[in-house]
Structures are given as C-alpha cells and as structure tokens.
Amino acid sequence: MAQLRFKALELANNRPRIRVDVQGKISDFFRQDVFGLKEMQAILSPEAFKKIKQAIDEGSKVDAETADAVASAAKTWALGKGATHFTHWFQPLTGSTAEKHDTFFDAMTGMERFKGSALVQQEPDASSFPSGGIRSTFEARGYTAWDPSSPMFIYGVTLCIPTVFVSYNGEALDNKAPLLKAVEAVDKAATQVCQMFDRKVTRVKASLGCEQEYFVIDKALYASRPDLVMAGRTVFGHNPARGQQLDDHYFGSIPPRIYDFMKEFEIEALKLGIPVSTRHNEVAPSQFEVAPLFEDINVASDHNQLLMDIMSKVAERHSLKVLFHEKPFAGLNGTGKHNNWSLITDTGVNLFQPSTSARENLLFLIFFVNTIKAVYEHADLLRGSVASAGNDHRLGANEAPPAIMSVFIGSQLTAVLDELEKKGNIKVEKGDNMYMKLGIDKIPSIIQDNTDRNRTSPFAFTGNKFEFRAVGGSENSASSMTVLNLIVADQLTQFYDAVQKEMKKGAEKRMAIVSILRKYIKESKAIRFEGDGYSDGWKNEAEKRGLSNISDTPRALDAYLSKKSREIFVKHQVLTDRELEARNEIRWESYIMKIQIESRVMGDLALNHIVPTAIAYQNKLIENANGLKGLNINNKEVVKTIETISGYIETLKREVYNMTEERKRLNKLTDSREKAIGYCDDVKGKYFDKIRYAVDKLELMVDDEDWPLVKYREMLFLR
Template identity: 70%
Template sequence: MAHLRFKALEELSKRSAVKVEEPAEPISSYFGVNSFDLEKMKRTLAPDTFKRVKDAIENGKKIDVDTADAIAAAVKTWAMDKGVTHYTHWFQPLTGSTAEKHDSFFDAFAGLERLKGEALIRQEPDASSFPNGGIRSTFEARGYTAWDPSSPIFIFGNTLCIPTVFVSYTSESLDYKAPLLKAIEAVDKASTRVCRYFDRNVNHVTASLGCEQEYFVIDKGLYYSRPDLVMSGRTLFGHAPARGQQLDDHYFGTIAPRVLDYMKDFEIEALKLGIPVSTRHNEVAPSQYEVAPLFEEVNKASDHNKLLQDLMDKVAERHDLKVLFHEKPFANLNGTGKHNNWSLITDQGVNLLQPSSSARENLQFLTFFVNTIKAVHEHADLLRASTASAGNDHRLGANEAPPAIISAFIGQQLTAVLDELENNGNVEVEKGDNMYMKLGIDKIPEILLDNTDRNRTSPFAFTGNKFEYRAVGGDANCAGPMAVLNVIVAEQLQQFADEVDAAIEGGKEKRLAIVDVLRRYIKESKAIRFEGDGYSDEWVVEAEKRGLPNIKTTPEALEAYISDKAVALFGKHHVLSERELHARVEILQENYINKIQIESRVMGDLAANHIIPTVVQYQNKLIQNAQGLKDLGIDNSEIVSTIEKINKHLSNLKVAITNMTNARKEVNQIEDATEKAKAYCFGIKEKYFEEIRYAVDKLELYVDNEDWPLTKYRELLFLR
C-alpha cells in the first residue's frame, strides 16, 4: 500500500492540464445541438404532428401510434446524421444512479436501420435486479419504461437516450421520475386554482428549479490508492492536515489549471446537451468546486442534473481526475450539497415568489410565500426524510451544511411584514380593483433586490424570489426531495383555496377572505421560521421548545414516509400509493444498511490488513532502536513514550475491530429492514466508527511517513 501511495504521487508530479479546444463560435451556435428539443421537433415534424407533441408536453395529452411513428422516424434520422448507432430508454431506478439498455437501430431481418414509434414509447428492460421493496418477486423480470415527452431526447456518445419513467408489471413506480411528474401535476393544478383569485388568464403553473451542484475533484491515481474512496465514496480514515480550509483561501480563489480545463471540457459537452450551465467557482474546502445552471422546469432540471453528474464523471477520466459527489468525502471539511432553488412560474411569465410594485400582485406573492412556509411547517418530517441518506447523515449539521432540524429563513424585512400582518395589519378595499394594505406591504418594491440576507445554516431559505432547499445531499437525485416539496405545497394550496372559497360563499369579500386565512397561517406556522445560527446549541434547545423535529439519522427519518399523514397525502394527490411508499422505505433502508455494511467491512479490512501490520512493523523498529540506545547508555525515553502511545491506540483499535465484527454478525440476523437499519446505525456506525477512526488517525501521526500505507489528506486535497 505504501508503495502504491508513492507511485501515485510520483505519477501525479508528471501530470499536466489536458488542453481543451474551446469552440471558436459563440455558445449560442452549439447550445443544445445534441438535444432533440422542441425547436428541432418543429423543424423536422409536420405541423399537425408537432402540435400533438406540444400538446402532450404542455397538457399531458397522450401520443397516438401515428404520432409516435412520425417522431421516431424524425429522431432516428437526426441521430444517425450525427453518427448514432444505438438507442436506449434512459431511466432513474431506485439505485440512485441512471440506467440504460442499448438497442441497435439496425434490423438485420429488414436489412435497414429503423426506430418504431412503439420502441420510442415503451420498452421492457429486465427489471429483476432493480430494487422494488417487495412489490414483485425477484424471479419475475418484467418491468416497463415509458417515454417522458416533457424531457428532451438527447445523444450521449453514440447512443440516442430517451428519458423515461420506470414501472413494474403491475404499474407501481420503481423510479424517481414518475412520482415527480405526478407531484408536478398536483402543484400545477393547486397553484392554478389559487392564481385565478388574482388572474383568470392563468391556465398552468410550472415548478422551476435551479440546482447548484457541489463536488470534489482529486487526481485519479490518488483516488485508486485509497480503497475506502473506491469502495464507499468517502475516506474512512485520514488525519486532518495542518492546513485545511481554515484560511478560507480556496473559496472563490483562482481555479487550478487542471481543474479549469476539466471544467471547460464538461461544460462544453453539457451545453451541447442543452444543459444551461452558467456558473463555476471554487468552494470553501480544498479541491471543492461548484457548477450551477440556469433555472428550468423542475422535471427537466432534475434530469439534467443526473445527466450532468454522469457527464462530469466520464469527462474526468479524460483528465486523469476523479469527481466525488459523496456528501462527506473528507472528515472535518465542508460537505457536498445540492442546493435546490425552487419557485413557481405562471404561463403568463409571472414568478409567484417575486414581490412586486402592485398591491394586488404583492397579495399574490404573500399568498404563495405564506402557503409554502405553512407547507414546510406541516410536513417538516417529510422534507427531512427526502434528504435522508447514509452520506447526508455525515454532512447535515457539520461545517457548511444546514442542521437536521428543518426550519425556514425569510430575512428581517419579510419577517417584519408577516409580523405586521399577524398582529396589527388590516386591509381596506378601495373602489375599483385597488386594495390598500395598512401594513407596508405595498412598499415591498423598495427592497426587491436582495430583500433577504443569506443564511447558510438554514435548510430552507427564501432568497429574494425563490426558496433555496439547502439540505439536499450532493449525490442525491433532485427528483426525490422535489417530489416531496411540490406535493406538500400542492396540498397546502388546495387547503387554502378550500378555506377561501368557503369564506367567500359565506359572504366575505374575496381579498379580505384571502388575508384572513393568511393571517391565521402566519400564526400557525411561526414556529418553523428561524433567523439565527442553525449551528448553535441554543437553536437545538429552542427548536425542541417549538416542537420541531430533530431527526439526525436516516433510519429514523425515513419512517415519516409511512406515517398515516404521509400515506393520506401522497394517496390523495395520486403521487405514491401506500404500497409504493412502504416499498420505497424498505428500499431506502436496505440501501442504508448496505452502505454502512460496506463501510464497516472496508474499515475492518484496512485496519486489520494494512494499518495494524504497518504499525506493528514500525513499532518493532522503534523497540529495537530504543533497546539500542539503552545499550549505548543514551536516553531513549522519547522513543519509549512514543511506543507506549502507539501501543495504547493499537490495542484500542484491535478491540474495536473485533467488537464491530461480532456486532455485525448479530445485526445481520435481523430480518426487518427498519430495525436492521437502526441496528447498523446505532449498534455499529455510532458505536464503533468514530472509535476506530480516532485510533487510526492518531497512529497516522506516530508512524513514519515513509511507512504509512494510505495516501494522506494533504496529498489528496491540494491539486494544482
């Protein structure tokens, strides 16, 4: 191992940046060239066919066989002109990654290349090995992928990729996309209903998402010199370097040449795919970076984020680099998040979370603003569950990441507006359509720019014209938390509209009815609003007083999905059935179990077969040196003291490894997935991981650098 470490470092010293040939033409000339978007459909399809496709995308209308055949023929011709030979249904199973099965355009029996509409619309991949949570037996292989026309078909390599949902033979969802599409439909209907209190011309509301993706980049050779990184995605051992992120000098600093060329390379490829990447910069931790796109419709943005991750991973290979999306690849450094910036946009182009110069529009803004906060308050446990994973448990509450307590930050100025409306405000209706609010709401336009500060410790923060959901982990699929957010907002808006309609039927003027319900919602959801430091111990105490859940582990958090309240919510909006919810929890619990089990095995293997032999060998060397000095009459107390310290940590390490191994054998006898996940969490991870790591990291300080088997943090993190 030590030999591998120094070989990797030697190779690193020889590497240089891979020169990337940037296109001479402007980005606008090649943006989306590998994406079969609406513009290309309009150019290649007959007008009637294009109209039917557009209707399917915008209104959810079904595509008939003739239309599918026409689209398939057009997309096949377009793809073959670009050298494409195969096509695949690109889907997102509950493994957390994307999946694909490639089929050739060439039909040997017909002697030509073709793509039928039926193959475009539906495919039957072997689904036996994808997680299903007991929905189906493993010996039953049938599953279906079905085309999602709202997300553009694209070319990746020499393969035409068709975004699809993935369902079982009995139609249950087996992926992340299907529930998201249903949640989007729910929030569209509920938002449109509420919008019509203010504008009768609104027919659709689109959920919008801008997803900031954080990531680490390290040298590929150093990556492969660390078995823990390869096997688990994070470093299970590693003493903090003398210089980490404490100087904050990496944040927004000059980008290292190798990394900059890598960024240029994947950005060019992303832009060709129609992914609107816009921003790049260094993050706080050494070797940590961020890429951020422009806002898109939430389903399209979610697909683009998973595609971007795949793309970044593949392009990194060309640069002898490795990109890490794990939420906490390095201890004691900032973790990796995926900040989901969410808003609602009408088909009239109005951002419903944007304050305005109009009193009527500001009432509309407050309606959606307050209802979103109320939704977060009512379903904080579900939002926490949507971010739960083995990796994110290491990140939430550590360094830059928000805590596991879900709260909403709205800033001092909007807090003052809500407080005024709650306590003193009243509304008078003037003649005509004007409404004057005696609470300063009509003065919001004076603070349109940056009407809130930024609070990096808040899991759910309002940032001027959108909410930033910061608790989502870097390796997560956006579709999971976005499905939850959209369905809870849909539910809340529906309840709001029911209450307002009832008040109007009771004789109350519409705008007064709206304000009365909002005033009550502000009071009822006040506990979820928090403007202070989410890292502080005081907040933990205060949150408990407010009755806010502080769920720190994944096994506990996931139970929110199968509460009676959640089952009723998801069922009411036809997003997930009770059977599908129970299946997902079982899948997520099993995923958690597997990841902790893998980490414990890797930890045990590295400690027992690499660390301990190295330390014993080095300790024997010290013992010989100490004896030699003693025979010569020279003071050997310093060496003896070091030997004693090594022996102490070595003994602790051996005992902890033995205990963890025995504990794992006992835990593996548990059959219930939830109980087994909790046992792995509290009986193994919480009990032994830190103890073993502490001993190993201490031994790293005592063993000679030339002998230490694992590549060190200082070598992994400062790539230039």
C-alpha cells in the same frame, strides 16, 4: 502499500495538462445534441408537431400515429448525428441512471428502423432493480415509458429517450414518475389559486436550479485509497495542518488542471442543453461548484443526473476523479446540491417575485405564506426526503444546514408577516415610511432582494425563490422535489378551499384571503428562524418550539409512513400506500448496505494495512531502544511512544473484532427498519469514531515514509 502511495503521488505530480479551448461562441453549439421542439418542428408535419406540443405542454396522450412520426423524425435526426443505437434512459431507485442500448439496424431488412412502439415503451428486466418487495426476484417484467416533457438527446452514439420506469402492475420503480405526479399536483393547485386573480393563467410550472458541489482529486490518488473506491469517502485520515481555515480557496483562482476539466465538461453539458452558467472554487481545498440556469423542474432534475455522469466521464480523460459523496473528507465542508425552487405561471409571472403591483404582491404573499405553512406542517417528511447514509455525515457540519427543518425569510419579510399577523397591516420602508392596510386598500411594494442569506438554514427565501440547501450532493433531486411540490400542492388546495368557504359566508375575497393568511402565519411561526442554525441555543429553542431534530436516516424515514404523509401522497395520487412502504424498504436496505460496506472497509484497512504498518514501525522503535541501552542513553520517550502505539494497535484489533461480531448479530434481523437502526446505533455509532480516532493518531506517530494511505494533505492540494 507505502510504495503504492508514493507511486501514486509521483504520477499525480507529473500529469501533463490537457488544454481545452472553446471553439467559437457557445450559441453555435448549445443544444446541438438535443432533439427538442425546434428540431421536431423542422421535420414533423404541422399536425404531428401540434399534437406532440400539446402532449408536452398539457400532458395529453401521444397516439400511435404521432409516436410513429416522432420516432421516424428522431431516427433521421440521430442517424445524421452519427448515432447507431437508442436507449430508454431512466432513473431506478439505485441512486443512478440506467440504460439498455438497442441498435437502429435491423438485420432482417438490412436497414435502420425505429418504430413508435419502440419510442413509447420498452421492457427492461425489473427483477434486478430495487422494488422494496413490490416485485419478487422471479417476476422480471417492468416497463419504461417515454416522457415527452423531457427532450431526447444524443450521448456518445446513442439516442437517449427520457422515460419513467414502472412495474408490471404499474407501480412506480423510479424517481421520475412520482416527481411528474407531484408537479402535476402543484400545477393544478397553484393554477386554481392564480385564477382567483387572473383567469388567463392556465398552467403553473415548478422551476428548479441545482447548484452542484463536488470534490476533484487525481485519479491515481483516488485508486490508492480503497475507502474512496469502495465507500466513496475516506473512513480514515487525519486533518492536515492547513485545511480550509484560511478561506483562501473560496472563489480563488481555479487550478489549471481543474480549469481544463471544467471547460470540457461544460462544453459537453451545453451541447446537451444543460444551461451551466457558473463555476467557482468552494470553501474546502479541492472542492468546487457548478450551477445552471433555472429550467422546468423535470428537465432540471434530469439534467442534474446527466451532468454528474458527464463530469465523471470527462474527469477520466483528465486523469481526475470527481467525488459527489456528501462527506468525502472528515473535518472539511460537505457536498450539497442546493435546490433553488420557484413557481412560474404560463403568463410569465414568478409567484415568488415581489412586485410593485398590489394584486401581484397579494398573490406573492399567498404563495409565500402557504409554502412556509407547508414546510411547517410536513417538516419531518421534508427532512426524510434528504435522508441518506452520506447526508448523515454532512447535515449540521461546517456549511451544511442542521437536520432541524426551519425557514429563513430575512428581517424585512419577517416584519411584513409580523405586522400582517398582528394588525392586518403592513409597514414597509422605501424612502419615506409607508403605512397601508393590506387587503383593503392596496398592497405595498415588497422590494426584491429583501433578505440576507443564511447558509445555516435548510430552507431559505432568497429574493424570488426558495433554496432547499439540505439536499445531499450525490442524491437525485427528484426525491426531495417530489416531497416539496406535493406538500405545497396540498397546502394550496387547503387554502383555496378555505377561501371559497369564507366567500360563501359572504366575506369579500381579499378580506377572506388576508384573514386566512393571518391564521397561517400564526400557526406556522415556529418554523421560522433567522439565527445561527449551528448553535446549541437553536437546538434548545427548536425543541421548545416542538420542531424535530432527527439526526439519522433510519428514523428520519419514518416520516414517509406517518398517517399525515400517507394521506397526502394518496390524496394527490403521487404514491400509493404500497409504493410508500416499498420505497422505505429500499431506503432502509440501502442504508444498511452502505454502512456494511464502510464497516468492512474500516476493518480491512485497520487490520490488513494499518496494524501491520504500526507493528513494523513499533519493532523498528524497539530495535532502536535496544541500541540506546547499549549506549546508556535515556530512552524513556522512545519507550513511551512504543507503549502508546501498542495501545492504539490493541484498540484497533479489539474494536474491529467487536464491530464484526455486532454486524453478525444484526445480520440475523429480518425487519429492515430495526436492522438499519441497529447498524446506525450499534455499528456506526459505537465503533466508527473509536476506530478512526486510533488510526488517525497512528498516522501522526508512524514515520511518513511507512504510512500506507495517501494523506489528506496529499490529496487535497491538487494544482
């Protein structure tokens, strides 16, 4: 194994650089592999184009004739691009995307064919995808159905058609279908509120920008670490003397090999219409970030899934490996997916954008306060939406926010809400002091960029949007965005009904709005926190405020099945009771399997790699000690080292054996939640840290030339 390590290092250190140059302007190739509205309009008849645009903009159904026209146009366009196959591209509950490729070529006619029926619907085998008990293993039928709101694209030589994935009986088996329903719910609720001020508003779109963090290491170093290959993270590895403490990697000069890799995956992403705009080094060595511009939330979510796939495939061409796991290296920053979310009307108004307009600022405060209230009311559900085995390692560590849900709004907006709560007035400083009555005379200006940034906050207002920072780097954003849009939709619905009730009693509209906002501000005040989320003081304060601090996934998932959560999912027709229960079964089972894999990897590496290496080194020391006896030289330090190594070896053997026995006991359990909690508490909680501590101590004691695993200092400083 040590030989494998040094061969991998030699290979990694002698990689040739694969230079990548952008040919021409980005505008020359942006979206060149996307079959969007522009491409449809150029090929479809005006009548067919009008219908498909209505389907995209308004969610109306696509009739068979229009589907045939779109299919024919898509086939012509795709064949002209060199495509040979088509696929329904969907997002099952496995954590990745899925696709089954079918050829355009029809052997019976000797021609390429593509009917509307094939565009609209396909039938993948649903029995092999997670269903949480909705489907039995012998019940294979499931359907993928075209989502016209997300454009088709060519990936390689395949026309990819974004779709939803449902069971034979119509239950959602993917991440996209619930997101589309939640987005529809927030559109309906937000539009209703906006029309109290502007009847021209007919739609409100949820917007999303996903900042994606990731690590990159050499492919050979990755392949020489069984834990990375099997579990996606290093279960062992002592921190190097130099990690991220100097902060010298952050925003530093991008290493040449990584720079070439970035350029190539950005080119491929831009061809597919993914508007990547920012690249930079992150804080930890070998950690980086890519960020796109904002898009409609459904498209942005699809694009993030596609981007991760592009990055992984391009990395292979550069002999690199991209790591999206939330905590691939202990003691270093974790990997998040910062979801920047806002709501935008079809008249072009960002509802989270402060303005100089009195009416727009009242509208801003409505959506601002209602979002905070929604997070307060459903904090546990929002926490559950980002729960995963990987994210449990990250939340609360280094740059990641804690597991306690809170909202950061900054000092100026805090003052605005405090003043409104107490007096119905607002005091804003902009040049001269201004003091105006809110909702009676006019609304004072609230200046954009009125907040600092708080990296320890899981949900922060950042000027004209909210940033949900707790989402894990490997996770599908659709899950957390479904919850966020759903809870805001429900809160806005309650707000609208409350205003209408007050107005029916005779209250003037603005006075009714202000009165309800003051009530909401007071009720949700506990969720607002402006300080250091890492501090022990915040944990104590959060407990006093009644905020939950759920640190593990098995228990965090309980929020999905609470009475409150069930009611809003069913009320807005996002998920049924049965679907909610099934999804929790899937999540618990996924957690169990991931901890099982990690425990098996730990046991294998400890017993089959670390212990033999440590024993061989111990025997070498014993031989040296015996030689020292003949020379009558003091060998107390050598003996002490031997005893210490022996102690760690025995610890490893004992703890791995105990962990195996505990795993056998837990595997007999039939209740998924109980089993997941057992793996969390009695396997991960009791043994992972003990086993790792012993191995990492041995790494410091065994001769470097004998150590079998590539070390952190060798993986993380790729240049």
